Amino acid sequence: MPACLRSESLAAGRLGLLAWAMALLLLWPPPTQAHAGSQAYLQLSGDATHSRLQADLALRDLDAALDLDADGDGLLTWGELRQAQSRLQRWVSQGVGLSDCTADWQPSPLSLVERSDGLYTRLVLTTACPLSGNASLRYHLLAEVDPTHRALLRTERSGQARQATLLSPSRAPMPNTEPAPPVAFWQEGIHHLLTGHDHLLFLLCLLLPALPRRHLVGANALAGPGEWTQTLRPIVGWVTAFTLAHSVTLGLAVLAGIRLPGAVIEPLIAASIVLAALDNLRPFLHRLLGLPRWGVALGFGLVHGFGFAGALGELDLPAQELAWALLQFNLGLEFAQLGVVAVAVAALWRLRRWSGYVRWVQGLGSALAAALGTAWVWQRLA
DSSP: OOHHHHHHHHHHHHHHHHEEEEHHHHHHHHHSSSSOOOOOEEEEEOSSSOOEEEEEEEEEHHHHHHOOOOOHHHHHHHHHHHHHHHHHHHHHHHEEEEEEOSSOOOOOOOEEEETEEEEEEEEEESSSSSTTTTTOEOTTTTTTTTTTTTEEEEETTSSOEEEEEEEEEOOOTTTTOOOEEEHHHHHHHHHHHTOOHHHHHHHHHHHGGGGGOOOGGGGGSSHHHHHHHHHHHHHHHHHHHHHHHHHHHHHHHHSSOOOOOOOHHHHHHHHHHHHHHHHSSSSOOOHHEEEEHHHHHHHHHHHHHHHGGGGGOOOOOOOOHHHHHHHHHHHHHHHHHHHHHHHHHHHHHHHSSSSSSIIIIIIIIHHHHHHHHHHHHHHHHO
C-alpha cells in the first residue's frame, strides 16, 4: 500500500476509535434517562376570581433537585415524600407564578399518579388572582438541574377552548415577570429525537452494515456516482420504512388513544437495539423472520412509534388542534432523524476506507451497542 494511503488509513482508524469514545460518552446516561426526557405536566385553569394550577412532577426529577432520599438507599418512599412535603410545596410555589399576580399560592397535600414513564407527585396550587386572557405562567422549576427539561402546559380559560403549550423553564429569578419561553411542537420533535439516546443508537445500528468496507486502490479510491447510488439506495429504503412505521403508531397513540404501557414499550425499544446490533455481528433476522432489512426496520419502527408518543399522548385537546400539534412534532422529529442519518453516513463513508472498519467500527460498535441495549433491557424490566 502506498505510504500516502497507509497514513490516510491510520488517520481514519484513529478517527474511528475517537468517534466510538465520543459516542459512548454521549450514549451512556443513566439507563432510566436513556429514552424518557425530563418533563412535567401542568394544567392551568381559572376564571375572573381565582386560578388553579395542577403540577405533576416526576419523582426522579424531584429527588435530583431536592435530594428527597433521606436514608440514601436509592429508593424514594412515600414516608420520605411526606417528611419533605412542606419543603417540596414551598419549592414548587416559589418556582411557578402568574404574570401580574402578587398573591401567594395555596398548596394542597401531595398525591401520587402513575404515568407511562414512571411515578409523579401531584400538587394542586390555588391563588386569588384571576386567569385573565393575557395572563401567562412563569415557570422556573428544574432549570438548574436539567437544561433539557420541558413542561407541557394545558390552559383552560373560562369560555375559551383548551390550549397546549410546551415550556422551557426560565433561568431568571422568579420576581421577574417574564413568562416561561414557549417551545414549538416541531422544536420538541427535534429535541425528543436528539435526547432519545436509545432511538439514536438504534439508527446507528441499522447504519453500520449499510456501508461495506471499501478497499483503496490508487485512483479508484474516489467513489463514483454508481457507487453512491448502490450504497445509499438501501439506506433510503430502511429510513423510509422506519419513518412510515413509527409515524403510523405515533398517530394511533396520540389521535386514537391506542397505547401500550411504558413497562412494555421501553424494554422492547431497548431489545430492538440488542437484536439489530447482534444481527450486525452475525446476521440472523432475515433467516429467522424471512424479512429484508427494510422489513425489520418497519417492524421495529412500529415499536419505536409508541415510544415517540411521549408527552403528546397526555394532551387532551380538540381533534383538530391535536392533529396539528402531532404534525408539527412529527415533522421536527423526521427533520432531526434525517440530519442524524446524514452526519452518520458521511462519517461512516470516510471511515470505511480504514482496513479495520469491519472489526473496529462495525464489529466493536455493534458489540458495544448490544451491551448497552442489554443493560437498558435489564434496568427497564427491573
